[in-house]
Amino acid sequence: MRILLQRVKRAEVRIQGESAEAHPDGRVSGRIGGGYVLLVGFTHSDTNAEVEWMTDKVVGLRLFPDEDQKLNRDVTEARGALLVVSQFTLYSDARKGRRPSFLDAAKPDIAIPLYNYFVTRLRERGVTVQTGEFGAMMDVELVNDGPVTIWLERDAAQGE
Template sequence: MRIVVQRARSGRVTVDGAVTGEIGQGFVLLIGVTHEDTREDADTLVDKVLNLRVFEDEDGKMNHSLLDVGGSLLSVSQFTLYGDCRKGRRPNFMEAAKPDAARELYEYFNERARAQGVRVETGVFGAMMDVELINDGPVTLLLESKRTF
């Protein structure tokens, strides 16, 4: 699994003009799934995302996690994170998991985060979405369950 984590002041997803998910302080996540990913990969990344110490403490140091600050997640499925652009000018998406497998792990990831008491908002899996973000910092990180590059 590959996740782009963006620390946010706010975020929102709309599909066909309707808001499907909206958060205040927290993370906007772009989540990609590849063929070999398992629930163990999702569990590892849920733990990492919820416990990343990237929110500022009273001294302005990044010492607090999403759990510490009571933040929310805006989770957006993003198969294009597995686009391979090394050859030619058009990305190859062969490393992206098939939709059914990707949906299962994406939804499992969201369920596991909710089980930790985190409010999780989402887009619509497989839909064309408009994603809005006010990136706080900006702080943007790339997480992977398996190092592939």
């Protein structure tokens, strides 16, 4: 499981291609004020165990400033929200040639249940969560705060 986490002042995701007449710029699927945008990808061997670890990591990371401007507050302490967007291209391999391979990205039958489980677990931790739509063409707009951007990765081989 891989996540590109960005601390944001605000963000939204719009779904493209749906009822262009009613929503020429796309339909807003999720919108948050301050918090994190999480671009989330899964690989074939990912299980609920990786999701559990990543949930704890995301919610517990102290990336928001305290009164001394030190990064000492987590997303719940900062009253932030999460915008979770599926991103299979996080598992691209561009080492050879000019066209990336996506063979390491989990197929939808594996990735969709893990994505839904991740969103559910985050909500169960008391965080406000908005989402994109799995497999849709999306425009993600954000104002990066800091900027603070963190790469998170967890696979079954890493253990505890």
